Amino acid sequence: MTNLKYLVPKRLRRWLNRRRQAAGRGLLVFDRVTDWSVLRRVRPYRPNFGVARGEPIDRFYIAKFLTTHQESIRGRVAEIESDQYTRRFGGDRVQHADILDLNDQNEQRTIAIDLTKTADTPVSEFDCIICTQTLLVIEDYGAAIRSLYRMLKPGGVALVTVPGICQVVRGGMIGGVGEDWWRFTGRSASKVFSEVFSPENVVVQTYGNVLAATAFLHGLVQEELTQEELEYNDPDYELTIGVQATKQGIG
Ligand SMILES: C[S@@+](CC[C@H](N)C(=O)[O-])C[C@H]1O[C@@H](n2cnc3c(N)ncnc32)[C@H](O)[C@@H]1O
Numbered sequence: 001m002t003n004l005k006y007l008v009p010k011r012l013r014r015w016l017n018r019r020r021q022a023a024g025r026g027l028l029v030f031d032r033v034t035d036w037s038v039l040r041r042v043r044p045y046r047p048n049f050g051v052a053r054g055e056p057i058d059r060f061y062i063a064k065f066l067t068t069h070q071e072s073i074r075g076r077v078a079e080i081e082s083d084q085y086t087r088r089f090g091g092d093r094v095q096h097a098d099i100l101d102l103n104d105q106n107e108q109r110t111i112a113i114d115l116t117k118t119a120d121t122p123v124s125e126f127d128c129i130i131c132t133q134t135l136l137v138i139e140d141y142g143a144a145i146r147s148l149y150r151m152l153k154p155g156g157v158a159l160v161t162v163p164g165i166c167q168v169v170r171g172g173m174i175g176g177v178g179e180d181w182w183r184f185t186g187r188s189a190s191k192v193f194s195e196v197f198s199p200e201n202v203v204v205q206t207y208g209n210v211l212a213a214t215a216f217l218h219g220l221v222q223e224e225l226t227q228e229e230l231e232y233n234d235p236d237y238e239l240t241i242g243v244q245a246t247k248q249g250i251g
Helices: 010-026 057-068 084-093 141-151 186-197 210-217 227-231
Strands: 075-080 094-101 126-132 152-163 202-207 240-246
Touching: 057 084, 057 126, 057 152, 057 202, 057 210, 057 240, 075 084, 084 094, 084 126, 126 141, 141 152, 141 186, 152 186, 186 202, 186 240, 210 227
Parallel strands: 075 094, 075 126, 126 152
Antiparallel strands: 152 240, 202 240
């Protein structure tokens, strides 16, 4: 049966989605959490990372990680699923942007790729690959890391984020193909990337604290924490893990 949503033109669909999201986020004023006693409950305060009310908390740390490494976002850049971070952090340094995805429903995709089929991926194509919140949905994440390595030019950089403390992601929340498989720690991320890129080419940074993690699990959004609360880094509460992995060689 034809999926009804494909009868609505793509641009109109995007516009309607943006309007719906903006309307939902406007409602934050009515259920903003100021008194944390409302979080004494066994079901989350809000589902789905709070996307209906504002920016999810993990996105603060992903943006922080990419800001730190934005100089690496240059030349030919590939990103998984969309080019949102390439455009936001790459600016004029980007000569060409590609969007990689296995999902054939992704209309923005410019290159169809299965990251687990390493031998079929292009060789030494990209100066930078942005791979945020993706390895968690790939059962064979080791193959995916080998694909990132293979696709990079010598001297090229993979900028990867993976979740640490996080609820289970199901169905429509995945945003593409795959299932929720993995969580990482700073230590495990460092190990699995070092095995492919070698340890001296891997830099890992972890982000988060107990308050941000609690808020994130309840679907509170960035707008409900202060900058100071979001920024505080407690290495024992890894909410987001960022990996900068460089392919050895001169670009
Ligand atoms: C959870 S989404 C996250 C992507 C996005 N970069 C973000 O930060 O939200 C994971 C993406 O990886 C894609 N994906 C899943 N398995 C894949 C695979 N084996 N090869 C390539 N893409 C894959 C999914 O279709 C989806 O677009």
